Amino acid sequence: MKARNLKRLLGGLAAAATLLAFSPVGAANAAETPITIDPMDPASRVATLTIEGKGSAIKGHSFTALRLGVYMSASKNGDNELTSVSTSSKNADSTGPADEHILPAMKDAYLAASGASSLPAGYEDNVIGAVSKNWLGYASTINTSNEDTTSNSRAKAYDGKLRQFVTNLSGNANVKRRMADTTRDDVATVAGPTSGADTDDMTAQFTGLKGGIYLVVDTTAALSGSSPASIPMLVGTQVTSKDGQSVYDTFADDAANKLGVIKMKSATPTVEKRLIKPSNGAAGIGDELTYQIIASIPLTTGFSHYKYVLTDQPSAGLTYEPDETTVEISNSEIFDTAGSQAVDVPAPTGYEVTPAVGSTPTSGQAITFNLSKVIRLISQGDGTSAHPQYFGSHFIKITYKMRVDDQAVAGNVHNGVKLAYSNDTQKQPDNDNGDDNTAPNQPASEGVIDHTNDPNDPNQPKVYFYNFGIVDQARNNHSTKLDDATFQIKDSDGHVIRFYPVKDANGKVIKGSYKKAADQRDSNTAATTALRRASAPNDAVDGTLTAGQLRFDGLAAGVYTVEETDPPTGYSEISKSTFTVTIDTDAPYSAAAPHYKNGGDVFDLVEANETGWTHAQNPTHFIEVNEVNSISQLPMTGGAGVILVALVVMVLLAGAGGIYVYTRRSEKALGNEG
Template sequence: MNISKGLRRGVGGVVAAAALLALAMVPAGTALADTNIPIDQNANTTLTIKGKGSRLRGHYFTAMRIGAYGNAQTPTVGGGKLSSVGVDSSQVDAGGVPANEQIMQAMKDAYTTTSTSGSLPSGYGNNPVGAVAVTWLGFPSSITPPSGETADTTSNSSSAAWSGSLRKFVTTLTKNTNFKNRLADATHGHEVQASTTVLDDDDTTVEFSVKQGIYIVVDTTANHGTVSSTTIPASIPMLASTAVVDTASTPNVYDAFSTSPLVKLGEVSVKNDPLIVKKKMIDPTTGNASVGDTLTYMIVSKVPLTTGFSHYTYVVKDDPSAGLTYQGVTSVKFSTDANFTDTGIEHTLTGSDYTVSGGASSGAPVEFNFSGSIINFTQGTPSYYNDYIKITYTMKIDDSAREGTQLQNGVSLTHSNDPGNPPTGDGGTPGDGTTTTIDNSGDSTGTVKTYMYGFSLADVDKNNHATYLTGGEFQVKQGATVIKFKKLGDGTYQRAADQTAAVDNITIFDTLTPAAGGGSGTYDLAIGRMRFTGLAEGTYTVVQNTVPVPYSSLGKSTFTVTVSTDTATTSVPVPTAETPAYSNSHDGWDLVAEANWNPTTDPNHYILVQEINSISQLPMTGGAGAILVGLVVIVLLGGAGALFFITRRGEKSLSQEI
């Protein structure tokens, strides 16, 4: 008999199903068909927990008998397998002595709490486990259920392995104070520790040498502190039965039923199935953005196993850095896959299925709390257990964001882990009941980084680059739109989060001036320098509107600056979101120096904007030379026209006089 369908980590530590599957147990003394098997009540047999090292390593398990085998039979034809086994609750201790009244009462209470009749049936007053066997076996039985009871014929299904009458009985029993006390008593319980050195992917076992019968197996690791410095979650209990050993001189071991020959008695299989919580930025896909942009994220977390819990804590938390402000939920859905897409969507949740709190200011955490309804996450068909919750929501880069201070936000999941100490209400807030937190705020599965960029210029004398100038005014455009900036310090300007605000000469600027120098603020620059920050990748046009006095307005510059995460330059051959490539195109006068640079090795690079005193300082070669020649021609033609006008006027006057 394989009592367990598997264990699950992250919901309650080690978790197992409680279906009795094909075990046709009947109370001791009941007449049985086929051939009787003389049971050796003193013989030990093995009860084995099997699983991967990552699930069992270092864990302690305690097994306590709640029912002894009273009789057993094998088919007259085709022996070697069991046809039926009787169980008796009156002898359950490790030594085979009668149960004391306390543990017997715990089993009686668990039965009456679970049963529809609210009482033990006639003839089972001191054999509650026998009553369980004939009532909640999980499949149609030849044994008639006791009067007043309805047989639970679903407990042997994989879905009912985590629910139903049998599971409720086991969970109720193990929450009983008397049961807990008896489990902790080494006289009655057998405790075994799994290997502490087995590798994650290795198959391993935990083995008990015990008397024959029905056992409750509990993960008692929490009684020993921690494993690998990680808080150990408790287990929901496992119900398991041993093989049957007869009294022959060479004992025969019956480890399967003829009706279910592949289900081995005395073995519990443990599955690894950890809860997950992970996060990704959905938009923009480039991983970079400007101040004021809205970012869209998706969190994917697993729908938990809630067996054994009357209430459950399930809180997903986004913890952003300063500079990010929560905006709202786009959608919350169930999905059958764990991808950051909409494939496999089964059901869209509404606002009544969860609550959202926090996120009211920059850097404020926001919590998505499913605790009020997680127990009921079986809305329709199929059940959403083992599926995924996908939360899509937005955040905005606000004015407190700063270039050079990485924008990032991590995700964590706080969930119940101990059915013996569940939350006391539907609110299920952390701290109410025992919880575990999966914190992915420090790794790539849960932390999303957002990058912003900037560039600098210095206004200098063309003949002396050591002479820095103030008074020049500039604008930065993206396309035809002038970008508005907030002044962070003398010469330092950051893109304003609100680009619709009216221009305010105190806080928001669309015309920018180089630093005057002498400031003491954190973001003050030296005289003649400017810095534009809070920008995403893209191409920006810098327009000089005025020049410093007394320089010539003929030298006003217009040029572009390009920030790219995928187009290489000679300085940055492999650009990324973290290390983009920068380049700028020279203006028509060739007064803007240095075409590209590496922001990683030269983060304080300044694009030099050169100012001239006279037209003679304009270059005479290249495109600028052609422009200058055209200007001279226009000037000369204008002069010729004026001379011609004066000459004709003089001629006219002379003729009039004649």
């Protein structure tokens, strides 16, 4: 039996491949002319199947085509456009070893997809005829049931009975063995280009085929980090006349879609990592950071289980905050308010995040977002408004927070993202969590997109924090460096900042080296606000700080006030310094290249200065603080000179007042005696 009045439409060109599909066509008209076809004539074996797409979908890929049926007859109109084609499974015979029979496999796949107990009457040995009759989306007097007339729609190219038939058939062991025998007449192979850019237009073409319908399977062996093996495809070649001189590839009223052409689009998921707050990466120890992962929703057709696991691997110095993670989907990478919506997480558990809510993560601990359960349901949907189908142009957005912790090292705070995803329907995960297959099943196949190895990858946002230092010295002899002075630092809100003394590898405190504590609460008694370089020799020296030097690390951009609370032994209490330090990362500066400026103190013992500064490992901007051990060493000009004069005048006035009082009292005493 033959299925007649078929019209091909390449549908569903949005993700990995397209199914052969047919759209309605009317009854034959008087202008139709039969095309003489002999599928067994070697002269007619000039049909082709051409796979077209970007390099990311074709480069390095291998494809195998298995003929399922041939064209038996066709007709055309006066414009040499096809008006009808009939198909038969005649050449899908059962000759040869039993384990290579594919007609039984085709029947099994049809019954599994249809749910019927037998093929339609008259089609027992013509499965392709039954597929064409019922599922290729055409309407005629033969197709009275119209079981799947929407198979040429975008959604049905990835679901429905036709898709189920192709998926079931490609997974059959006998079909796999038949396709592995490339010496057979009904099997052909082709490889895509091995070089070129992922954005280049590329093709892979089967040539010398008998005209008919073919199962095309992406048989690429290894695809880690590249486009996954495309979903199995059911496609038709051009129609070739018996003599091989005439080739027809266009249906009437459907010139846009050509027989023999498979249009591929890359199905490689995409993943991007963003630092949202602070957007420029300028932060301090203890600050909270907001990150986003933007990942495309893949096509999961053909998968009963699908792995989709995102991993954030932070450097030491970042700790995940598990209580503030959200997951959304959107039809836009921008995720504006109007375009985004919360994921409808399916019961019972949806996606899983590790470390879980309520746990206590450690510094540098990896975070995994396992969306294996939810991603397949999102991609495939269930046809309801509550669970629509999202894939291709839709994206997952994960928003989460981390905190810069006490293990952070300047210039080395960063984190990237890795995506592991299923890439072969024939090597699927074992369960809904995306776990690998267990024996005796073959190992699951997966692709990996890894943005965790290269610190210069833009998908590894860097976080910068800053430090500055002071050099405490005698004003009258700058070569005399002073220890034992005590300082404190206040933030722009006037809060005194708590620091930890920095220790060497042996746990010994390094003279004068401090790093801001992530925990700024008063209850954190292990941190101190009294910053001092001890003169005692029992502290370690790390080679970067010398006598009189102190360094304060772990600071964010902003304005800080440094106050001297105790001078070195033997130096004046009156002239303790107070000055400001400004770290600016706003344009024209940046987080990687900030600008430093410090204001002078009232005694002019700290000189106002500003300088540009290029980020490097453990950089230090030092500010000179001068100490005096005699009031005469204070400057006599400028602001301090005015204050000094005022102090002298106050002293003199106080002395005069004392003389006056004494005199009056003496006079009074004399008067009392007279």
